[in-house]
Amino acid sequence: MSYTYDDQNIFAKILRGEIPNTTVLETEHALAFRDLYPQAPTHVLVIPKGPYVCFDHFAQEATDVEIIDYVRAVGEVCKIEGVAEDGWRLIANAGEHAVQEVPHLHVHVLAGRPLGRMLAKA
Ligand code: AMP
Numbered sequence: 001m002s003y004t005y006d007d008q009n010i011f012a013k014i015l016r017g018e019i020p021n022t023t024v025l026e027t028e029h030a031l032a033f034r035d036l037y038p039q040a041p042t043h044v045l046v047i048p049k050g051p052y053v054c055f056d057h058f059a060q061e062a063t064d065v066e067i068i069d070y071v072r073a074v075g076e077v078c079k080i081e082g083v084a085e086d087g088w089r090l091i092a093n094a095g096e097h098a099v100q101e102v103p104h105l106h107v108h109v110l111a112g113r114p115l116g117r118m119l120a121k122a
Pocket residue numbers: 010019021034035036037038045092093099100101102103
């Protein structure tokens with residue numbers, strides 16, 4: 001599978017400073033900001049700064065330095081948001097079946113209320 005990155009996606013525009021965001025954390029290779037339409041009291045998106053479409057693209061092509069920075073950034077967001085005690089969920093949608101809306105890798109950090117089961121039973 002080859003990945004084609006569209007640099008006009010909304011998160012690319014956020015990274016270029018063309019549209020605003022509410023930043024929670026910025027590292028050398030990652031940015032975390034609040035979701036515009038939060039689905040839980042804590043709803044933070046964490047994105048790599050590099051041009052990766054989705055998690056599998058990132059896992060296959062990012063450097064070790066980028067991957068370490070990104071995973072640590074998620075951990076730091078958890079600390080900042082204080083989610084560990086009551087629990088939280090990490091979601092990465094990829095592609096059509098997962099209804100990925102923005103084609104720049106992002107994980108959702110969700111917390112602050114009971115989140116229910118991961119998927120509705122089919
Ligand atoms: P996904 O369906 O996994 O691609 O999620 C995309 C997420 O991006 C959704 O939860 C949207 O609410 C969120 N979103 C879209 N535009 C913005 C924006 N400008 N700032 C912050 N979050 C956004």
